[in-house]
Amino acid sequence: MSSTTAGASLPSGIRALGSFPDVLFIPEFVFGGLVWILVASTRVYLTIFQGWVMFVSVFCFVISTLLFFLYMCNAHGGKPAWVALDAFYQVIASIFYLSAAVLVAATTMTIKDHMTLGDDTYFKEYKIDIAASVFAFVATLTYVIHMVFSLLRWKSS
Numbered sequence: 001m002s003s004t005t006a007g008a009s010l011p012s013g014i015r016a017l018g019s020f021p022d023v024l025f026i027p028e029f030v031f032g033g034l035v036w037i038l039v040a041s042t043r044v045y046l047t048i049f050q051g052w053v054m055f056v057s058v059f060c061f062v063i064s065t066l067l068f069f070l071y072m073c074n075a076h077g078g079k080p081a082w083v084a085l086d087a088f089y090q091v092i093a094s095i096f097y098l099s100a101a102v103l104v105a106a107t108t109m110t111i112k113d114h115m116t117l118g119d120d121t122y123f124k125e126y127k128i129d130i131a132a133s134v135f136a137f138v139a140t141l142t143y144v145i146h147m148v149f150s151l152l153r154w155k156s157s
Contacts, residue, residue, distance in 0.1 A: 009080075009083070009157070014072070020149065021145065021146045021148075021149035021150060021153075022068075022071065024142050024143075024145060024146040025064055025067075025068045025146075027138075027139075027142045028060070028064050028093075028139060028142050028143060028146065029061065029064065029065070031135045031136075031138045031139035031142060032057050032060050032061045032064070032097075032139045033057075033061060034131075034132075034135040034139075035053070035057045035100070035104070035132055035135045035136045035139055036054065036057040036058060036061060038128050038129075038131055038132035038135065039053050039054055039057065039104065039129075039132050040054065041128060042125050042128050042129060042132075043125060045107060045110060045111060045125075046103075046106075046107050046110060049103040049104075049106060049107050050103075050107060052099070052100060052103055053100045053103055053104050053107075053132075053136070056096045056097060056099070056100040057100065057136075057139075059096070060093045060096060060097060060139075060143070063089060063093070064093070067086065067089065080157045083150075083153055083154050083157045084154055084157075086150050086153075086154070087147070087150040087151050087153070087154035090143060090146050090147035090150040090151070091147055091151070093143045093146075093147070094140065094143040094144045094146075094147045097136065097139050097140040097143050098140050098144075100136055100140075101133065101136035101137045101139070101140045104129065104132050104133045104136045105133045105136075105137075107129055108126065108129040108130055108132075108133050111125055111126045111129055112126055
């Protein structure tokens with residue numbers, strides 16, 4: 001690694017799976033993918049809210065996957081600019097996911113307000129949206145933890 005500080009460089013190869021905070025890519029994939037699947041499996045009640053949630057979940061899933069594979073292939077070559085890119089992406093992803101989690105929760109509350117007793121269709125959608133809300137907030141938490149440690153790595157580089 002060409003970085004001057006050993007702790008400030010990005011891992012490469014299989015070490016990306018065992019280094020913290022880069023191991024957080026795995027729960028980000030899992031929880032982000034669950035948000036994506038759950039929101040996609042419901043009816044669209046609030047187009048702008050659910051559209052933003054889908055954009056965020058797909059965008060973060062694709063970019064996180066791309067970054068992870070680039071780290072696995074050692075595409076960064078140990079350059080410090082990649083540490084800054086990683087920190088910048090984690091900040092953007094954290095902000096995006098926080099906004100998406102709030103919007104999923106707002107959609108869930110809207111569905112709850114429109115439920116009537118004995119209407120199983122809304123109740124099923126409501127339960128799916130509750131799960132999507134929980135996973136969106138868990139994904140937000142993993143992105144925020146990843147962001148904090150990526151910023152610390154960037155600061156020490």
